[in-house]
Amino acid sequence: MKGIKGYEPRSSSSCAACKLLKRRCTPDCLFAPYFHSNECKKFAKVHKVFGASNVSKILIEVPEKQREDTVNSLAYEAEARLRDPVYGCIGSIAMLQRKMMELQHDLAIAKERLARCRAVAAAATITTTTAPSVIDSLHSDVTLPPFPEFSTSDDLNDIFCHGSSSQFLGRNETVDDFNQIPYIF
Amino acid sequence: MIYGRCAACKSQRRRCPSDCIFSPYFPANNPQRFASVHKIYGGGNVGKMLQQLPHYVREQAANTLYLEAQCRIQNPVYGCVGIISKLYQQIHDTEAELAKIQTQIACHKLQNQQYEAGSNFNLLPPQSSSMEQFQWPNQTPNWFN
Numbered sequence: 001m002k003g004i005k006g007y008e009p010r011s012s013s014s015c016a017a018c019k020l021l022k023r024r025c026t027p028d029c030l031f032a033p034y035f036h037s038n039e040c041k042k043f044a045k046v047h048k049v050f051g052a053s054n055v056s057k058i059l060i061e062v063p064e065k066q067r068e069d070t071v072n073s074l075a076y077e078a079e080a081r082l083r084d085p086v087y088g089c090i091g092s093i094a095m096l097q098r099k100m101m102e103l104q105h106d107l108a109i110a111k112e113r114l115a116r117c118r119a120v121a122a123a124a125t126i127t128t129t130t131a132p133s134v135i136d137s138l139h140s141d142v143t144l145p146p147f148p149e150f151s152t153s154d155d156l157n158d159i160f161c162h163g164s165s166s167q168f169l170g171r172n173e174t175v176d177d178f179n180q181i182p183y184i185f
Numbered sequence: 186m187i188y189g190r191c192a193a194c195k196s197q198r199r200r201c202p203s204d205c206i207f208s209p210y211f212p213a214n215n216p217q218r219f220a221s222v223h224k225i226y227g228g229g230n231v232g233k234m235l236q237q238l239p240h241y242v243r244e245q246a247a248n249t250l251y252l253e254a255q256c257r258i259q260n261p262v263y264g265c266v267g268i269i270s271k272l273y274q275q276i277h278d279t280e281a282e283l284a285k286i287q288t289q290i291a292c293h294k295l296q297n298q299q300y301e302a303g304s305n306f307n308l309l310p311p312q313s314s315s316m317e318q319f320q321w322p323n324q325t326p327n328w329f330n
Contacts, residue, residue, distance in 0.1 A: 049234075051227040058225075058261055066262045073266035077253065085234060086242045089265040090249040096272040103279045110286040117293035124300045 016043040021052060030056050034071040042075050049078040192219035193228055206232050210247035218251055225254040 016039045017031035018024065025032060031052075035043040046055055055074060062070050081088035191208035194201035196219055201208060207228075211219040222231050231250060235243050257264035 049230065050225065051230050054225060054227050054230075058257070062261050070262045073263045076266050077257075077264060081234075081253075085238055086246045087249050088253055089269065090252050092269055093265065093272065096269065096276065100272060100276055100279065103276060103283065107279060107283050107286070110283055110290065114286050114290050114293070117290055117297070121293055121296060121300075124297065 013037065016040045017047075017052060020044060020047065030059055034059075034068055045078040045082055046071075046074050049081050050074060189213075192216045193223075193232075196220065196223065197228060206235050210235070210244055221254040221258060222247075222250050225257050226250060 014025035014037060015029055015032035016035040016037055018029060019037065020040060020043055031043070035046075050058075055071075058074070059067050059070060077089050080092065084091050087094070190201035190213060191205055192211040192213050192215060193207035194205060195213060195216065207219065211222075219228075222228075226234075231247075234250070235246060238246050253265050256268065260267050263270070
């Protein structure tokens with residue numbers, strides 16, 4: 001077998017893509033670094049939704065350093081589309097947009113309440129004249145001392161809130177950045 | 186038929202049958218719509234996906250496929266997943282800010298209660314030795330350290 005020209009046995013070294021497509025996995029196979037031989041389901045999903053040739057076209061267009069992220073995001077989208085053939089990832093986006101709108105509404109109400117509380121507190125400190133150093137012992141002036149920095153919002157949630165847990169840290173952006181995605185619901 | 190073909194059949198240079206799966210959702214006057222989904226998914230895959238769905242949801246499916254394809258064209262690395270990730274980040278930041286403000290509100294309420302309780306003792310002589318019994322600072326929760 002070794003003497004046959006061009007023959008390369010299809011062994012466990014074939015990537016998942018070449019296994020599924022039943023072709024020879026060459027050393028420079030585009031899929032091999034991202035679809036290991038034990039990831040057949042992952043490639044099957046991506047192939048079912050996008051098609052192998054479209055995936056290879058997408059991968060060729062992106063820099064090599066970003067191909068792993070590209071494959072992972074394609075796998076995520078394929079999974080979402082197979083799970084929800086009508087809405088796919090757009091369903092998740094719509095749900096998150098809705099949650100964001102509710103949170104912004106809650107935040108606006110909370111800020112308004114805080115402003116009212118501060119006004120009441122300021123009025124209370126002004127009208128209090130000969131009271132013992134009860135208030136003075138709490139803070140030296142009418143402004144509140146700085147709040148400690150909590151490491152995670154989970155601490156606060158446990159004590160005061162019943163909001164859902166969050167997993168990501170990130171920068172501040174407005175939801176208005178996503179003009180291309182209409183509010184579906 | 187030269188005229189009346191949908192965008193998909195025009196693109197594929199074929200006859201557009203009366204029961205073409207694409208024609209209700211990819212009209213000829215919007216060729217870019219089909220071009221986007223064809224580039225990312227391939228016309229065949231789109232047709233298969235639409236065939237597997239009931240009629241009444243096919244339009245929505247075509248719309249979301251188009252949106253996802255557009256996201257992928259604009260951001261080839263992350264596509265829609267980039268938007269989902271950003272939304273999660275925004276939600277986390279907003280939840281943290283909301284929790285912080287709710288903490289401040291709770292503290293204000295506590296302080297207001299203490300002000301009201303403290304004002305009840307204004308009738309006592311300020312120099313009275315009995316004031317030593319009311320050393321509030323030691324009894325307040327340690328909010329600020």
